Amino acid sequence: MPRLLIVKTGDSFADVVRDHGDFEDLFLAAITPVAEASPGLGVSVHDARTEGVPPMPSADDGILITGSHAMVSEAEPWSEALKPWLVEARERQVAMLGVCYGHQLMATAFGGDSGYHPRGREVGTRRLRLTEAGRGDPLLGRLATPFPAQLTHAQSVLAAPPGAEVLADNDHDPFQALRYGPRQWSVQFHPEFSAPVMRAYLAHQRDALEAQGEDPEALLAAVSDTRGAGELLARFAEHVLAAASLAPA
Structure with a gap:
């Protein structure tokens, strides 16, 4: 039976955890409908900070890597x-989807580079563009282009790994979504974030945004639903099921 392994790499703000759940809770909420429709799909959470490196999944399994308030460049x-x-999981063709910190970690692990973005933070509901490769991608290709997504990050992928396909970009970041192989993806945006979660993050980052010349009130007013991008985690779960020939009827 396939399973989804959520690799937890950090905690959200205390008020976000209290009101909405931590990163892994938001991931679980997104994929629970798929898991409930397919009893053969197992889901587990592994905190890499306290539990070490997880056991290696099988080729039928899937890996999801959460966001974090840590920085990949801090190593x-x-x-x-x-x-x-x-790297070994990719060699074994295990399906993977990294989000925010997971995006930067995967890109760095596979030979790219991540670090602080020279233009500062990107926070709020932003519009991203699918590239030609993105429009034909089995995971992201269903999205309209441009599409709204929730973002909050100070670091970015600064150089994509050799051979990686760029699936989405915008004027701030040329590597908003990457594909590293037939079943390995990562995205800078947060598909698990609802509009209320995004507003809570903007409230925490008001001073930092003002310091870089942005208007927090305008960003708050622009927060909107991102249902299309928000379906990405469920589609990844469905991909894992389909690959294992256990997709629900």
Whole structure:
């Protein structure tokens, strides 16, 4: 039976956890309908910060990597230990989807580079464009282009790994979504974030945004639903099921 392994790489703000759930809770909420429709799909959470490197999944399984308030460039030991694990998982053709921190970690593990964006933070509901490769992608290709997505990040992928396909971009970041192989993706945006979660993040980052010349009130007013992007985690779960020939009827 296939399983989805959620690799937890950080905690959200205390008020976000209280009111909406932590990163892994938001992931679980997104994929629970797929899991409930397919009892053969197992789902588990592994905190890489406290539990070490997870056991290697099988080729029928899927890996989801959460966001974090940590920075990939800080090279914390638990984070660095995940890099060879991710390389081996890709060699075994395990399906993977990294989000925000997971996006930057995967890109770095596979030979790219991540670090602080020279133009500062990107926060709020932003519009992203699918590239030609993105429009034909089995995971992202159903999205309209441009499409709205929730973003909050100070670091970005600064150089994509050799051979990676760019699936989405915008004027701030040329690597908003990447594909590293037939079943390995990562995205800078947060498909698990609702509009209320995005507003809570903007409230926390008001001072930092003002310091870089942005208007937090305008960003708050522009927050909107991102249902299309929000379906990405469920589509990934469906992809894992379909690959294992256990998709629900």
